[in-house]
Amino acid sequence: MADLVTASTVPVAEEVGRMYDRMTLLAADFLEVEAQQGYNAHLGYWDTPESGLTYDEATDRLTDIMTERLRIGSGARVLDVGCGVGAPAVRIARLKGAEVTGISVSREQVDRAEALARATALQGRVTFRRADAMRLPFADDSFDAVLAIESMPHMPDREQVLRETARVLRPGGRVVLTDFYRRTAPSPTVHPLRKTMGSTTVPLDDYPAILRASGLEFVEMLDITEETVPRSFALLAERAERMGLDPESTEAQCYFNPQSVIDVHLLGYLLVVARRPQGD
Numbered sequence: 001m002a003d004l005v006t007a008s009t010v011p012v013a014e015e016v017g018r019m020y021d022r023m024t025l026l027a028a029d030f031l032e033v034e035a036q037q038g039y040n041a042h043l044g045y046w047d048t049p050e051s052g053l054t055y056d057e058a059t060d061r062l063t064d065i066m067t068e069r070l071r072i073g074s075g076a077r078v079l080d081v082g083c084g085v086g087a088p089a090v091r092i093a094r095l096k097g098a099e100v101t102g103i104s105v106s107r108e109q110v111d112r113a114e115a116l117a118r119a120t121a122l123q124g125r126v127t128f129r130r131a132d133a134m135r136l137p138f139a140d141d142s143f144d145a146v147l148a149i150e151s152m153p154h155m156p157d158r159e160q161v162l163r164e165t166a167r168v169l170r171p172g173g174r175v176v177l178t179d180f181y182r183r184t185a186p187s188p189t190v191h192p193l194r195k196t197m198g199s200t201t202v203p204l205d206d207y208p209a210i211l212r213a214s215g216l217e218f219v220e221m222l223d224i225t226e227e228t229v230p231r232s233f234a235l236l237a238e239r240a241e242r243m244g245l246d247p248e249s250t251e252a253q254c255y256f257n258p259q260s261v262i263d264v265h266l267l268g269y270l271l272v273v274a275r276r277p278q279g280d
């Protein structure tokens with residue numbers, strides 16, 4: 001519990017990495033059995049309220065909606081910033097023929113992602129490493145596209161991460177990300193999520209300026225809250241029940257059952273597309 005008490009308001013990559021190590025180990029028995037192909041650690045997307053997709057199918061749907069916007073073809077070099085246990089990277093390599101590099105600050109996640117890549121026999125087209133997005137260990141112009149599915153909320157400084165993203169992208173290359181935004185002023189119910197998950201939210205209107213300050217061109221911003229948050233949170237609560245989570249573990253409840261600690265109406269979810277300017 002010491003980590004929870006001392007966690008700072010601005011996320012610290014080391015602490016976030018340790019939190020994901022703990023949550024990945026907690027998920028191992030349950031999620032890795034349920035999802036033989038690995039699992040996505042992000043929200044689901046349902047195109048309509050009538051959509052019958054399961055939670056796992058809907059999380060793949062979000063990966064696909066984001067991947068379409070990368071505008072990549074076979075052989076494209078893609079960086080997945082905050083890659084979780086590797087399911088999105090493997091899916092993109094398989095469906096698009098891309099070469100995907102995933103990074104995470106969690107050693108447990110990287111180990112599992114590497115095991116998943118080996119099991120899928122993608123012949124070295126998917127690689128993972130432990131790295132901090134604040135200081136990307138890649139040369140300038142190394143990637144054709146960058147994806148960041150729900151990792152931005154954990155970043156100590158969004159502008160710094162996006163500056164690094166712009167640096168490693170080739171001119172004209174796209175970045176597609178999702179992020180949470182505040183729907184109202186922070187309230188006491190928001191606080192536990194920030195503290196225990198090492199996350200922050202941004203005001204919706206700040207994004208274009210954040211992108212500009214990072215040297216990226218704004219392309220598109222979609223508010224996809226209704227398609228994602230309410231149903232995901234409801235299904236996560238059902239799954240948390242099946243997992244038999246310790247009700248006293250604030251951290252586990254926060255991660256696996258966010259609606260137990262945050263009012264769902266306070267959180268919005270954004271999909272943002274930007275591009276490194278041509279010829280800079």
Ligand SMILES: C[S@@+](CC[C@H](N)C(=O)[O-])C[C@H]1O[C@@H](n2cnc3c(N)ncnc32)[C@H](O)[C@@H]1O
Nearest residue numbers: 040041042082083084104105132133149151154
């Ligand atoms: C909500 S999970 C999403 C995982 C994955 N994108 C997915 O959709 O399955 C957030 C991810 O961001 C990573 N992350 C958080 N802070 C990071 C940082 N400073 N550098 C690199 N990765 C980071 C975490 O380790 C975790 O893998």
